[in-house]
């Protein structure tokens with residue numbers, strides 16, 4: 001396969017003045033006619049005329065009205081073209097019904113839909129399919145489907161046809177088309193300059209009762225972007241469509257966002273609090289892309305973080321405003337460590353702005369998205385809120401309508417702040433998670449903190465330079481008062497000292513407040529100090545972090561030395577849990593423990609080969625110990641967590657329910673499941689129903705409830721995904737593979753549906769001890785199914801290969817078994833480019 005390099009970028013030789021597309025829809029033979037107006041770009045180097053195109057059946061071509069016969073290759077077409085401007089016309093045929101890769105134009109249960117990012121448009125027609133070619137699209141759709149949608153504004157419709165015009169120049173990856181038998185939940189929004197925007201959420205008739213929340217989230221997002229970023233919507237309509245077969249969460253096509261049903265449809269009976277929160281965040285994310293991604297897009301795919309990191313950062317700000325900022329930060333850090341740190345520590349590590357790829361779809365990663373957002377958070381912290389907002393204003397004013405680079409992005413900050421950001425830019429170029437070692441000194445009232453940074457080698461990057469790391473610090477006096485409020489230290493050297501004179505007593509540092517940088521803090525502080533911070537830290541993040549450190553240390557000691565659970569920690573935690581002035585959501589987070597995969601990594605970092613069974617056993621032992629120890633406290637917390645009011649998915653109620661679920665899980669360990677049974681029977685919302693079901697399955701009492709659940713939700717795909725996933729996630733590790741295997745033989749295991757496939761195999765890969773069973777059965781089962789899925793859907797297959805990314809941290813036997821599974825995938829005849837690249841990187 002061919003490798004594409006950032007350094008090879010060259011502009012396309014023409015601008016595309018206008019695009020006219022006509023679709024004559026038919027499941028097995030859709031005709032696509034295109035009329036493209038090309039104008040030579042004097043700034044671009046001379047080049048042959050080449051348009052990308054894949055899996056297209058050519059019908060006819062013309063230049064300026066005269067028929068031509070271009071040379072067609074598997075990647076596209078080559079033609080001799082006039083020196084000046086010209087019109088290129090093409091007609092091709094495609095078969096959406098047989099498009100199982102779900103990229104380009106495809107069908108999902110009878111409806112037509114598209115997914116073009118990153119390079120799907122070339123499966124629709126011949127085109128310069130690259131993000132820096134922006135053009136104005138007019139689209140005509142012909143077909144019997146009652147609803148026919150494309151980007152922009154509707155400009156005409158009649159019996160069997162509809163036309164759309166999008167006045168905003170856009171790259172082809174933002175093109176979209178939808179046609180089907182759909183109904184809409186409609187509403188409207190008036191922008192602050194008075195534009196009346198029609199809002200529609202298009203769904204199948206049976207899903208109409210699941211639209212209200214998504215619509216509210218959309219209106220809140222529109223309002224928020226006006227208030228916080230001064231960004232208004234720019235068309236007369238905004239359409240969202242829910243699609244059942246979709247490779248990811250959603251897609252920000254201009255004026256026509258397409259969503260995985262799971263990322264937009266929700267009702268209290270069918271969706272959990274977590275689903276509602278995720279939906280709100282994704283709706284906001286896709287809407288915010290209208291400015292960060294669409295109006296200003298990426299010059300090339302290496303700049304993906306320009307739109308994704310920024311848009312994730314913006315949606316996190318939105319969620320923090322809508323809900324609880326402190327809870328959102330902790331949840332994001334848990335997620336960052338689980339997904340991005342894991343990526344950074346293994347063979348898939350890559351910079352936020354990668355320098356090469358074979359298949360760009362493999363780089364829609366936690367590093368590009370989540371670390372990309374962390375980098376923006378650090379930039380904002382370093383320059384301050386005011387400079388951040390002036391830089392953003394300049395970015396929008398200067399680059400509207402352009403396809404940009406990270407250099408363009410950083411330049412607006414340099415201009416606004418007169419600050420040199422060349423060292424900061426390393427965050428985009430250097431892969432790996434920096435480690436921060438801490439040394440302290442105390443003498444004559446002066447406290448000195450010495451920070452030393454190192455970034456471990458990653459594939460292709462053996463040596464790393466020091467980064468600019470903002471370290472938010474507070475100091476507490478031994479009696480628990482804050483003697484230094486949060487201050488941001490700027491670490492720029494490999495090693496640097498910071499001096500704090502004039503203190504009455506040796507302070508306790510509260511380091512990396514708010515998780516001010518995506519680094520690993522290597523600080524072997526004492527248990528006493530952590531218990532102190534758990535009790536006194538004024539920063540909610542570092543207070544939670546102290547608890548997490550204690551939990552990790554306790555579990556590691558339990559794994560390696562068979563130690564008993566740490567009583568001093570549990571006492572400190574109990575005080576926090578009893579503090580009714582603390583948000584229930586925060587207390588629920590305090591009840592969480594590091595994941596078993598995190599513990600495996602922590603052991604590996606300490607030079608110990610992780611044993612998944614021992615980690616499982618220690619985690620279970622800790623949970624049992626907590627359940628017994630807190631037998632009296634739990635009913636009290638359950639009372640506090642109870643919600644009497646009618647269900648609302650807001651932060652206050654969901655916080656209580658999350659505390660309730662954590663408490664129920666512990667309670668089930670002492671009562672064998674009677675509380676869970678009672679909750680299951682009276683549950684009137686999915687959050688309570690599902691948490692009770694998980695407890696029952698875990699307690700080995702799930703059979704009856706699972707059958708009832710299935711009978712109740714048989715016809716709801718999204719709920720049935722939960723039914724599949726939960727049985728695996730809640731299984732005993734000795735059963736995980738067998739449960740998974742049995743579920744793949746279930747008549748409802750529709751494995752070509754990405755949501756169903758992920759529900760099952762995502763749960764298998766996420767069950768640490770179950771997946772890493774010593775005999776390798778978990779590795780083999782996943783490999784069997786990845787091999788099978790690859791022919792149909794390379795993109796989803798490739799993403800799921802990441803399940804093996806930590807293979808090198810286990811014992812030689814497990815390593816050999818995972819390696820064998822990867823080799824078997826690699827050897828599959830006709831393996832897709834997507835999976836070939838992933839497996840090659842994994843075993844390199």
Ligand code: B3K
Pocket residue numbers: 117118248250251252285286289308361364
């Ligand atoms: N931009 C899309 C992701 C496209 C993924 C292509 N493999 C969704 C998003 O980030 O908003």
Ligand code: ZN
Pocket residue numbers: 285289307308311
């Ligand atoms: Zn995005």
